[in-house]
Amino acid sequence: MSSALYSLGRWAAGARRLVVAAWIGVLVVVGGVGGIVFQGFDNSITIPGTESQEALDQLAATFPEVSGVSAQVIVVAPDGGSIEDDDVRTPVEQAADSFGDIDEVVAVSTPYDEQAAAPVSDGDQATIVQIQLDGDAFAISDATKDELHDITDELEAALPDGAQASLGGQLYATELPALSIIEAIGVVVALVVLMITLGSFVAAGLPLVNAFVGVGVSMLLLLAATAFGPINSTTPMLGLMLGLAVGIDYALFIVSRHQELLRDGVDVEESIARSTATAGSAVVFAGLTVMIALVGLSVAGIPFLAIMGIAAAVSVGFAVLVSLTLLPALLAMAGDRLRPKPKKVRKGAKGRRQAAPADAHESRFFTGWVKAVTKVPIATILVVVVALGALAVPALNLRLALPDAGYLPEDNEARQTYDLVAEYFGDGFNGPLVVTGTIVESTDPLGLMDDLADEMRSLPGVADVPLATPNPSADTGIIQVVPTGAPDSEETKALVAEIRDRHDYYLETYDVDLSVTGFTAVGIDVSDKLGEALLPFALVVVGLSLLLLMMVFRSVWVPVKATVGYLLSVAAAFGAVALVFEQGVFADALHVTKLGPVISFMPIILMGVLFGLAMDYEVFLVSRMREDFVHNGRRARLAITTGFQGAAKVVTAAAIIMFSVFVAFVPEGDMTLKPIALGLAVGVAVDAFVVRMVLVPAVMALLGDRAWWIPRWLDRVLPTFDVEGEGVAKELRLASWPGARTDGRPDAVVVSDLEVAGPRGPGLGEPPVVGPVSVRVAAGDGLVVHGDSSAPVSALLLAVAGRLPADAGVAKVEGLVLPERATSVRSRVAVVDAADVGGAPAAAVADAVRAGARVLVLDRADVVTGLTPRQDLAGALASARAAGVTVVVGSTGVSATDLLPDGTPVLDVGAGFGAPARLRGGELPPPPPPESTQHDNHGDHGDPDLAGTPAGEDPSTADSPTTTTQEVRA
CATH class of the missing domain: 3.30.70.1320 (Multidrug efflux transporter AcrB pore domain like)
Structure with a gap:
């Protein structure tokens, strides 16, 4: 990921005018199409299956x-x-x-x-x-x-x-949401925060331009999408709110990393490429988590909610895409104007003039912060958990419903009508129920309807039954039932349940299959269905959280801690919403028009959106801690402090911006969006400033080295996601390795101390390895890999071909570093298994050369027996080399030296896994450039005896007579 983004960032910086023109063109085209085909928004709510x-x-x-x-x-x-x-x-x-x-x-x-x-x-x-x-x-x-x-x-x-x-x-009953001037205040606050964080108006303006372009494209696409199906008018408001927030935040992460590199003296285009590779990787991860969670809203089975989630996910997706393409182009146009000015010199001890450290004030502040929260970690954890638990208590009484006219502003005529009806007739007249059924078999439809009306009047919670009549064709009857309670009350909900519970009684007594419907019953069913979807949605989100964070951090406890923190943030957000909208705390200040249940899809939307945002802060904060622990060899406690210093400023700015955008939708927002916006604002504030910046450092300090423990088998099974730019850092380190050859030819295959693990599985113990292997093969040359068994030979060949990850060492094929560029390597390297080509390996080799392979790997050449077949194969390999293709041949038992010219180097991997490898002939590469001391992330760091391992020493191998330095897989 980081390697691909590095190339993308460098390309966008070089083609800056083309990229900017392309995005302007996209805006114009999408805007024109959207304006032509826009069909208007459809706010009807259907809930199939109810x-x-x-x-x-x-x-x-x-x-x-x-x-x-x-x-x-x-x-x-x-x-x-x-x-x-x-x-x-x-x-x-x-x-x-x-x-x-x-x-x-x-x-x-x-x-x-x-x-x-x-x-x-x-x-x-x-x-x-x-x-x-x-x-x-x-x-x-x-x-x-x-x-x-x-x-x-x-x-x-x-x-x-x-x-x-x-x-x-x-x-x-429903007033369509609309933008007001209040929402612009959030953007103004974001601009101020950006200027303080980034230090210049130009730098602060770029994230806003980034967000506006992303939101503009997604909103115009939404207008065009109305031609293909109904879209709720709340959908663009949610997409706008999220698109602005994440668009600004994602750009902030990239711009701030760009300024850090510029401050260190890196060239502008190189800085853009590296920023896109590092911060951009985290942006991709964060955007994907938000998008997956939003698309997951479809688990509720309610079409309008699924469309809302998909549309919001599209807005987030465009925010990511714009951040990775348009933003690098804009950064290139800004050039050195974004380079921070050197700090003023100050006099040090004995009058010597010293440069002031970068961000000295912020470092002192955040250093004091992290030291305070980690001084007594258990006390910090208890305080946070108790405080957030107390804030979450009101959520136990949180009630859900669809808003009706009673939630409109008091100066609205429909709200005044609602209040007058409640005053003169009772609350239930604002939400009558309709009970209906087929009466085609009845011989006395009028009498039947009267009898059913009397049945309804006898039920508790019924205020009146003003209407009971068949239709003109006497095949369907309706009964209008007026509850004693308001449409959103528990009494009305209980009455609906009571009528439905008596379904079988009505069927047996009157032979009528009755159903309850009407605006009020639809709202109750929507709320119930969303309530039923909360648990499976929460399980999906929590499970996804654990899996994704394990992929990123290669740890068990870090994801568990992050997920628990997310659940605390969600509970606190629910509690705050209940306090305001049900108990009336700050209700007048926030222009809450009526106390009572909140809109029924608030919890599931809040959980989905907050999940993605919480993962943003977790990744940007904890990845810095992990980077200092794994790569810089610092002790776990020190890595918490240094990592916190490196990320806290940006996380703080991002959270303030996100909070400002969300809270701006609260005062003047309609009652549909108001609780969602408030819940997101509180959730972001709690998650960023309490969970991530207080609870997380305290838990990390309490765990120490144990925080980075992961079972070896789980580490091997999990896919990897590089959000720290380790891949591009490795490529930059190896860019000039192994150097020019004496004969001037380019290298095709270069490996140094390469190790490939053998079979893994339960009961097999620690997997043996092939290697370490070192060899250097020029383009167009050949190499024979020989062994006494096929497994180690095949494992080594597949590793070189980019089909199997190596466990240690360094490899470059066609100038591409493995495993970071494995996809590109696979497109250049053809693998031919002589045992699987139907007895025609020579033809398979010729086909691979015609397909454009630059390197040809031929495995199990020993299965080709007989003079003529081997001569044919040797001829095909010779033709491949004549075309400039590098050939690597593997065989077992029988030597394959007859297939390649005399003097071709032979790499003998011995009798099997664990046996020493030996190179006969050929050339060894120089050692690769060293990297900073690393911790091995695969060991039992949770062992309490390892907590005192010296800085820079791998705890998993401390005091061991023999150690193997393995590359951290991230």
């Missing part, structure tokens, strides 16, 4: 008059008056006639109808004019909504003084 959705779909076919959304106008007579008064009744009836003339209105009911009369409050002071429309809430046109408003305004004007007429209902 009872309420299936019943709603059935009603749309059999009873369309009641399947659509409804609106309601509450009319309140003046004090002392009644809705039966002529000066009230006449305007209401005229308004009802006007409502009925609107194209999308199916039916209108008033209290004056003989059948299906609208409800009237106690004392006859208020009534609800019910307006049934054709279609769901987001299918109704704006023209119809405007007509409904106009007629309601005319009605209120016609009513006597002191009377009220207010329009609301399900049609107006």
Whole structure:
């Protein structure tokens, strides 16, 4: 990864104008397409597989008059008056006639109808004019909504003084989110933090440009995607919030690393390439974790949530892509203007002038911080766990629901209607249930509906049953049930459960298969389904966290600690949301319009997003600690301090920026996004400043060397992910090795002290190795590898061909370092197994040469017997060498020297694994450039007796009579 990103960063810096022009072109093209094909956002929510959705779909076919959304106008007579008064009744009836003339209105009911009369409050002071429309809430046109408003305004004007007429209902229950000037404050705060962190306006502006381009492309793509399916209007808001946050953060990591290298005197383009390779690797890892977690939202089985997760993941993906391509180009354009100015000199002891250390103030601050939290690690851990546990306690009572009109701002007419209905009729009239079933076999549909209505009235929690009727064809019946509780109350949820629990009773007694649906039941089912998805989603996230961090850090305890810290952050974020939105702490300051349940998909979105962000901070902080421990030979305790100093400043800035972007969506955000934004803001702050910068150093200090322990078998099984740039560092170290040959020809294969492990598995013990092997083969030359058994020969050949990782030593094939460039090596090296080519190895060799192989590896040449077949094979190999192909031939028992010219070097690997290798003829390479002292990451570092190992000495081999220095696999 780091090697590929190094090449990408260098290319983008060299082709800076082309890269910038390409991204501008992408913005223009995607913007044009998006503007042309944009179909508008669709805020309808469907939840396939739930009872309420299936019943709603059935009603749309059999009873369309009641399947659509409804609106309601509450009319309140003046004090002392009644809705039966002529000066009230006449305007209401005229308004009802006007409502009925609107194209999308199916039916209108008033209290004056003989059948299906609208409800009237106690004392006859208020009534609800019910307006049934054709279609769901987001299918109704704006023209119809405007007509409904106009007629309601005319009605209120016609009513006597002191009377009220207010329009609301399900049609107006949801207010679409929109951007406000408040969100821009988060960007301004981000700019200030960037300027303080990076030291210049130019450097601070680059992350913002990076984020805006990434967000711009992803948002325009989202507009175009509406042509292929419905997209919720909350989706672009979530994508914008995440895209801005991660786009700024990812760019910050790369720019800050670039400035570090510039400060050390590295050339601009080289610095860009190295920054992209190192910080860019961590950005790729962090972006992938966020994207995987967001796509994982689809486990809930709710289409709109899956689309929301995928769209947000696309925004994060573009943030990563822009950071790895456009940002290096912009850095190249900025050139030396980003190079930090040398620190002013100061007088030291005895008047000598000394350069002030870079970031001296920050180092002192963060040094004091990390020493304070690691001085008594057990006490620090207990304080953090108890404090976060206390903050998480309110989350035990966190309730989930879909927001309705009761969560709109108090000056909104639909909210005022909601409150008036609750005042005069009770909370349940704002969220009636619809109980429906097929009655086609009934001989008395009207009587059946009356009997079922009486059954419903007898249930606890039922305030009224105002309607029970069959459809015109008498094959489907509906019963409108008004609960005593509000739509988001536990009482209403219990009533829905009670009706469903009595399903079999109704079926046996009345032969009717009843289902509960309606806006309220849909919301309950969405919340239940999301609640059921939380546990499997959490298991996926936690399992993914453990696996990914083990891949990165080659440790068991570091991932466990990171995952526990993530769970503490999530619990604290949930607790903070419950405190604000249910208990009312700081509710007025944050413009919370109503206390109660929070939007039902908040927990799963918060868990997914916070997972990725927590892994960001973990990687950027702990990777520096690991780098100092593994590569610089420092003791574990010292590595914690030095690693913390190296990363804490950037992590702090990144967390402040992320917090600022999220919290900016809280004050003026709609009640859909508000709890999500608050939870993310609190979660980021807690995870960065409490978990990663307090709990993590304390746990690491408590574990000491044990923190980096991993069983050898697990280390070998896990794939690797280089987020520290070890691969590119190794390539840079070996760039000029082994030097020019005396004959001026290029090298094709160069290995030095190469070791390849033998078979691994339970009961086999420590795997024996082939080697160490050292040899140097020029392009177009040949090499024979001979052994007494096939396994060690094949293992060595496959390692050289980039098909099998070596366990120690250094190898370069066609100038490419292994295993870092194994993919590129495999594209240049052909492997022919003489035993698997159907008795025609000569033809297979010729095919490989025609395919463009630069190196040919021929294994098990000893199976080719007979004079003619061997002569044919020798001829094919000679033709390959004549074409400039390097040939490496392996054989067992029978020597393969007859296949290559006399004098070809022979590498004898002996009798098998563990036997010494011997080179006859040929050339040995010079030793590779040394690297800094390393710890072996594969040993039992958890052994308490090893805690005092001297700095720079491998604890796993301390006091051992024989040691083998192995390359750290990262």
